[in-house]
Amino acid sequence: MPGTTPSPARETETAWGVFLVFLRLGLSSFGGPVAHLGYFRQEFVQRRRWLGEAAYAELVALCQFLPGPASSQVGMALGLSRAGVPGAVAAWAGFTLPSALLMTLLALGVGAGIPAGVLQGLQLVAVAVVIQALWSMARSLCRGPLRIAIAVLAALLVLRWPGLQVQLLVMLLAALLGRGLIKPLFVAGLEVPSKPSSRRLGAMALGLALGLLVLLPVLAALWPNRLLSLFDGFYRVGALVFGGGHVVLPLLQAQVVEPGWLGNSLFLAGYASAQALPGPLFSVAAFLGAAIDGWSAALVCLVAIFLPGLLLVIGVLPFWQALRHRQGLQAALAGVNAAVVGLLAAALYQPLWRQSVTGPVELLLVLLALVLCSIRIPPWFLVLLGAAAGAWLL
Template identity: 50%
Template structure:
């Protein structure tokens, strides 16, 4: 098959997934398995397991990174580009349009529907903490690491302290020999000369540049904030919330109500949660801001996938490194737990009726399993009627 035909094939399949993949990162992995392992047989079960395991360990949006890797395995770099564009653009466009709508009608952000979305976000994040805690903190050591990180961040919650807390969790995991999980069978993943080293150097250089001071609200500031968030966040879409809140709300660039309304809306669209960046970029800098934010937040994850494919061959055979990453993943649960309280709970829940709303939304998500893309607009409508 020619390169152009491969690009079109990958783009077509991922575009359908980008238009229909509701439910967040865990659901996306199920869609990918059904489409590419069972139906199209682009990958074997073991190859798909290898790719998922690698992307779960890397910073960035895990489901998008899995899609990118599948595109790469199918059509090299052109296939990776096709997969990312097709899976990301539908939700990114919707989120940019939502930001544009709030910009044209700023009073809309003060309605009761926003209060409903904010309370819905409390339930979503609480459910994410619960699910991630069961997966990433299965023993007392990792539960303790998660609580430690949450306590540190509730006392001194800054972007720098978030990074320090995760580093401490990783070191603790390595020293305590946190069980790193089972090894998978060996599998040769593509390595192309020195390119992985080039990608790693580029990732590190851009991260250093993103740490340089810039004028708040400028396009360079927006790119730096987004790149830094995409480079340092472990755990996927929900965990990016505290990083972005520190950069955009705490700095005064985006009101807390607008921030949480956008995050609630991101639950109602298909595709990756990282397209919330298009909303924030559009709020700060219009259409150009949406593009800058979207590219910047995904770029580190892309570079790490191309770096990590060969690195995985080494990593899976070194228990200390995998124990450190298991510690970091436990710390991620603590990071999200701290964010559940501040800013999510403190910004949304102000009354007994708010607590009741959150409990009802959580019950709908966790017990009767109402899809988030259904519950988000319902929450907005109920909020408009009640608040």
């Protein structure tokens, strides 16, 4: 029936196979968290058919509720579903490694500047990818006037009152509206084994995530050490930020600028550079760590900021599989899925569209990229075309 998960292609079952798939995405996924969700949808829903449209939207909604980098957590969950915990780690490593290495080299003075036109071209490709993902998700998840109304309301509220708290309230309101007004049809979701052993592992992962959050500040106070203090600070940032992306900026600034580890100008230079590179924005942790104390600190900060999100994905998904079959939860998720479409629409308009499409040439390039997206041009080739067009025309 409509929305049912397609029969998955089982060619990628090993952690190494998952790593290679996500490494290619890590090399070509420009545009920030919202664009990443579009690239993931192209790769895993349309091309590889690992899961269906509704299951993917459900996964996106779940990761929006969890602390941590939402787009990276979607990737971790996909890796977990294909190759267990090693697959989750492999998905994170493949998607994060290119940008983390580039950020570390940039902080150490090796990286070279990227022409402004190339960066603009890459941003325009990201706009096209998000538009295509938004349109396809809206067709699947906003059927009927009620779900359309929820999506529009979510977009308007977030645009009028931007901020993390409003986003969380919008998701909660959508869940309540869905629970009370929507009668969903059950659809098959992401297949993650939910055996007693996996639930035990999930409980252990949740316990470890909470235990580290409580114990790390104590350990850092008892045994003063720069690397331990960095691990503590970046772990807390990863554990307390919801939605990822630009929300992480003030928390990271408090961790590295206020204690005097970095100057504000260097911090902002690293943050701006991260937005110009493929892969997760949280890779800025590698830049900050390297600028503070070289390669070792870069690795410590990078692992610390992503670890809470990884532990939460491993911990929540085994229990989620049992909970998601309940009709009340399905109804709430239907409302949340519609709200996710609205949040993506708001993020498309501000900041992606307003910052990227500033004239007729930019608009023409976005339309051209949309046409190429519609004929299933590989993302990496689209990225190369966008970079070349930006360098030539902008």
